Amino acid sequence: MPIDILMPALSPTMTEGNLAKWHKNEGDEITAGEVIAEIETDKATMEVEAVDEGVLGKIIVSEGSENVPVNEVIGVLLEEGENAEHLTASETLASMSANAEIRGQVVNPSVDTAAVAVVPSPRPKGSEMKSIGASSMLTVREALRDAMAEEMRNNENVFLMGEEVAQYQGAYKVSQGLLDEFGDRRVIDTPITEHGFTGLGVGAAFAGLVPIVEFMTFNFAMQAMDHLINSAAKTNYMSGGQMGCPVVFRGPNGAASRVAAQHSQCFASWFAHVPGIYVVSPYTAADAKGLLKSAIRDPNPVIFLENEILYGQSFEVPDDPEWTVPIGRAKVVREGSDVTITAFSVMVGHALKAAEELSKLGIEAEILDLRTLRPLDTETIVRSVKKTNRIVSIEEGWPVAGMGSEIAAIMMENAFDWLDAPLKRVCAADVPLPYAANLEEMALPQIGDIVRAAKSVCYAE
Amino acid sequence: MARASQSKNRKRSSKAPRPRARKRVTPSEDQLLEYYKDMLLIRRFEERAGQMYGMGLIGGFCHLYIGQEAVVVGMQKAIDDRDAVITSYRDHGHMLACGMDAKGVMAELTGRIGGYSKGKGGSMHMFSRDNRFYGGHGIVGAQVPIGTGLAFAAKYKGTDGVSLTYLGDGAVNQGQVHEAFNMAELWSLPVVYVIENNRYGMGTSVKRASAAKELYRLGEPYGMPGEQVDGMDVLAVREAAEKAVKYCRDGKGPYVLEMMTYRYRGHSMSDPARYRTKEEVAEMREQHDPITNLSKVIVHAGYKTEDDLKKIDKDIRAVVADAAEFAQASPEPDSSELYTDVLVDA
Numbered sequence: 030m031p032i033d034i035l036m037p038a039l040s041p042t043m044t045e046g047n048l049a050k051w052h053k054n055e056g057d058e059i060t061a062g063e064v065i066a067e068i069e070t071d072k073a074t075m076e077v078e079a080v081d082e083g084v085l086g087k088i089i090v091s092e093g094s095e096n097v098p099v100n101e102v103i104g105v106l107l108e109e110g111e112n113a114e115h116l117t118a119s120e121t122l123a124s125m126s127a128n129a130e131i132r133g134q135v136v137n138p139s140v141d142t143a144a145v146a147v148v149p150s151p152r153p154k155g156s157e158m159k160s161i162g163a164s165s166m167l168t169v170r171e172a173l174r175d176a177m178a179e180e181m182r183n184n185e186n187v188f189l190m191g192e193e194v195a196q197y198q199g200a201y202k203v204s205q206g207l208l209d210e211f212g213d214r215r216v217i218d219t220p221i222t223e224h225g226f227t228g229l230g231v232g233a234a235f236a237g238l239v240p241i242v243e244f245m246t247f248n249f250a251m252q253a254m255d256h257l258i259n260s261a262a263k264t265n266y267m268s269g270g271q272m273g274c275p276v277v278f279r280g281p282n283g284a285a286s287r288v289a290a291q292h293s294q295c296f297a298s299w300f301a302h303v304p305g306i307y308v309v310s311p312y313t314a315a316d317a318k319g320l321l322k323s324a325i326r327d328p329n330p331v332i333f334l335e336n337e338i339l340y341g342q343s344f345e346v347p348d349d350p351e352w353t354v355p356i357g358r359a360k361v362v363r364e365g366s367d368v369t370i371t372a373f374s375v376m377v378g379h380a381l382k383a384a385e386e387l388s389k390l391g392i393e394a395e396i397l398d399l400r401t402l403r404p405l406d407t408e409t410i411v412r413s414v415k416k417t418n419r420i421v422s423i424e425e426g427w428p429v430a431g432m433g434s435e436i437a438a439i440m441m442e443n444a445f446d447w448l449d450a451p452l453k454r455v456c457a458a459d460v461p462l463p464y465a466a467n468l469e470e471m472a473l474p475q476i477g478d479i480v481r482a483a484k485s486v487c488y489a490e
Numbered sequence: 491m492a493r494a495s496q497s498k499n500r501k502r503s504s505k506a507p508r509p510r511a512r513k514r515v516t517p518s519e520d521q522l523l524e525y526y527k528d529m530l531l532i533r534r535f536e537e538r539a540g541q542m543y544g545m546g547l548i549g550g551f552c553h554l555y556i557g558q559e560a561v562v563v564g565m566q567k568a569i570d571d572r573d574a575v576i577t578s579y580r581d582h583g584h585m586l587a588c589g590m591d592a593k594g595v596m597a598e599l600t601g602r603i604g605g606y607s608k609g610k611g612g613s614m615h616m617f618s619r620d621n622r623f624y625g626g627h628g629i630v631g632a633q634v635p636i637g638t639g640l641a642f643a644a645k646y647k648g649t650d651g652v653s654l655t656y657l658g659d660g661a662v663n664q665g666q667v668h669e670a671f672n673m674a675e676l677w678s679l680p681v682v683y684v685i686e687n688n689r690y691g692m693g694t695s696v697k698r699a700s701a702a703k704e705l706y707r708l709g710e711p712y713g714m715p716g717e718q719v720d721g722m723d724v725l726a727v728r729e730a731a732e733k734a735v736k737y738c739r740d741g742k743g744p745y746v747l748e749m750m751t752y753r754y755r756g757h758s759m760s761d762p763a764r765y766r767t768k769e770e771v772a773e774m775r776e777q778h779d780p781i782t783n784l785s786k787v788i789v790h791a792g793y794k795t796e797d798d799l800k801k802i803d804k805d806i807r808a809v810v811a812d813a814a815e816f817a818q819a820s821p822e823p824d825s826s827e828l829y830t831d832v833l834v835d836a
């Protein structure tokens with residue numbers, strides 16, 4: 030069978046080009062890989078190499094021809110023992126149309142992507158466990174340490190790495206005692222090299238380990254953003270499901286106190302934007318422990334956002350080392366009938382205090398601790414709003430494209446008819462966080478702001 | 491320090507890499523033929539990929555490996571099934587050398603369900619856990635810390651495995667490469683960094699991009715030995731590879747190999763190629779082609795005749811033709827695949 034030589038494309042968008050030169054004449058022998066012609070567009074020139082060997086039987090498009098459509102037959106290659114008589118017009122035409130057909134194929138998804146614009150990733154399996162048995166008062170710091178220690182005892186492949194996690198016992202003392210118990214093979218001080226050690230952690234996870242990577246604070250994770258998103262979150266998908274990445278990235282997130290703009294930022298909505306990871310941000314010590322254990326056990330990358338201010342706060346934590354909290358479920362931490370308030374991390378504490386003040390005014394707020402920001406527990410939020418018909422979203426991050434914006438969209442899509450007032454957001458002021466005490470206080474959500482927002486959606490001004 | 495000065499002697503002009511005079515272990519006839527076939531498979535595969543790209547069957551970016559075949563084939567011969575391989579987006583050759591099926595690779599290029607990533611990754615993002623090939627990474631330099639993590643895992647688990655982490659001459663300027671070098675030496679990780687110096691990162695020559703001209707010495711400040719190798723000579727590559735892999739396997743830490751090589755084709759399929767002369771390309775193709783040169787060795791030794799080699803070529807072209815056919819016949823992924831594999835089911 031003679032082989033058609035087709036006009037090639039230099040890029041997927043090229044539709045035609047010029048055949049600048051033939052390097053071979055009719056009757057010349059051609060070996061595979063040899064340059065036979067040159068084509069050009071206004072942007073580039075390209076050499077056309079033969080893929081098969083044979084004899085250039087016929088030049089169909091002569092050199093100097095302009096605007097030759099891509100995939101047009103420009104010449105014909107004869108294999109051993111063939112001659113030009115093999116070339117019948119019909120054969121050439123048939124192969125041309127076959128190629129045109131191939132080229133015309135387009136992805137034709139039967140899923141109407143417009144209609145399913147929002148398909149949230151599924152939640153991990155597992156349901157809320159009732160804690161049975163004894164519990165103890167622990168700080169969030171201790172709860173996090175216990176979660177890591179228990180999972181490291183459970184699974185030899187779990188290890189902790191980060192700046193100052195070993196000898197220094199953690200910049201915020203979260204990893205206290207872990208070096209003593211597990212040694213320097215499994216509790217590893219890294220150089221100050223976020224981009225590098227994040228990538229290294231991802232590689233170790235691809236190879237079957239379960240790294241817990243501590244960021245001294247999430248502000249520094251911005252240097253590692255490429256590995257968090259491009260390497261950790263996307264690779265399983267890009268590999269057709271071969272390359273799971275069981276890794277936990279954890280550390281303090283959000284404003285601490287008086288450390289100013291570069292050290293005070295909430296990254297919740299940044300990470301929540303990205304498919305392929307879970308984003309968790311607990312408030313209580315019990316949730317910190319239960320969720321961190323779930324995160325370590327989960328085969329997917331988890332971004333675990335802690336809060337420096339919460340580290341020293343104490344809560345009841347179940348003693349049972351098998352007790353965990355499922356990722357992907359919000360928790361109603363205060364029931365109420367008049368307004369739903371969503372919050373996460375340190376803001377849950379603010380919301381609870383605001384609820385007490387609101388109660389004095391005759392407004393009963395229902396507080397939802399979101400706990401997981403990806404996937405958001407839409408069901409629990411919507412269920413609450415169907416009861417209260419009003420909603421206020423609290424977060425420490427900036428307003429634009431924040432978690433509150435996402436919750437507003439969820440309300441539009443899932444609870445529009447149930448709302449008696451537009452959603453209100455309480456966020457950080459839309460400025461880099463100032464250092465001065467008075468300005469810092471103004472820039473961050475305060476209890477009074479939450480009270481005002483709740484009153485306003487209840488029209489209780 | 492002894493290592494560093496030792497590597498200084500290996501300094502050579504980057505223009506025309508020539509094999510260093512060294513005592514070679516002469517490979518057997520079978521080995522030579524295996525190298526020849528492996529390189530030829532990559533060459534023919536890439537030519538076909540280029541052609542299919544021209545026909546619009548392959549989309550997006552497509553970076554061909556033509557000219558660099560000796561590097562990956564020579565390296566691969568020094569490793570076994572304990573070891574892991576990772577590289578950038580110029581990855582088709584690496585996958586074939588790792589023993590991945592030409593059909594599955596080609597079908598990924600055409601975005602079909604039969605591809606290694608079910609059509610969801612494309613040319614730059616392919617993986618095979620079974621063949622210990624860890625990608626296929628589209629972000630320049632990103633594979634370097636990840637490959638270092640593969641070595642970390644090997645050491646942690648005590649598998650004796652080594653990570654072959656490939657990077658380009660352009661990638662060496664990424665900060666993360668140096669971050670990885672530092673940790674690799676600090677923790678004595680078993681990783682061979684194979685710098686494929688094909689003289690250009692897209693259109694920018696090494697001269698214009700890197701203040702350091704001797705890339706094999708980039709690990710020196712960290713105490714890492716490095717060596718420059720004629721990457722157009724599969725036998726030289728194999729020899730250097732064995733030494734480097736052994737060094738890592740012996741627990742001595744990371745190693746740098748700078749492979750002096752050349753890509754004949756453009757950076758990706760749409761490359762105006764105004765940054766280098768036709769003569770430069772022609773000189774490399776005509777005088778330093780790794781496949782032609784090895785064929786001469788084989789014929790000269792009397793192992794095979796020109797005609798025998800022609801027959802081998804024909805067989806390989808048949809394999810590639812099969813792959814191309816498969817890649818066109820394999821259906822596009824079902825629309826249900828859009829939402830699968832985002833997360834691993836717990």
Ligand SMILES: Cc1ncc(C[n+]2csc(CCOP(=O)(O)OP(=O)(O)O)c2C)c(N)n1
Pocket residue numbers: 580628629630631657658659660661662688690691692757
């Ligand atoms: C971080 C990043 N910057 C830029 C690019 C675009 N880009 C892709 S390949 C490339 C050149 C890389 O050259 P080199 O490392 O020498 O590898 P080669 O292509 O020669 O194999 C560039 C700039 C990218 N993919 N990633």
Ligand SMILES: [Mg+2]
Pocket residue numbers: 658659660686687688689690691692
């Ligand atoms: Mg290069």
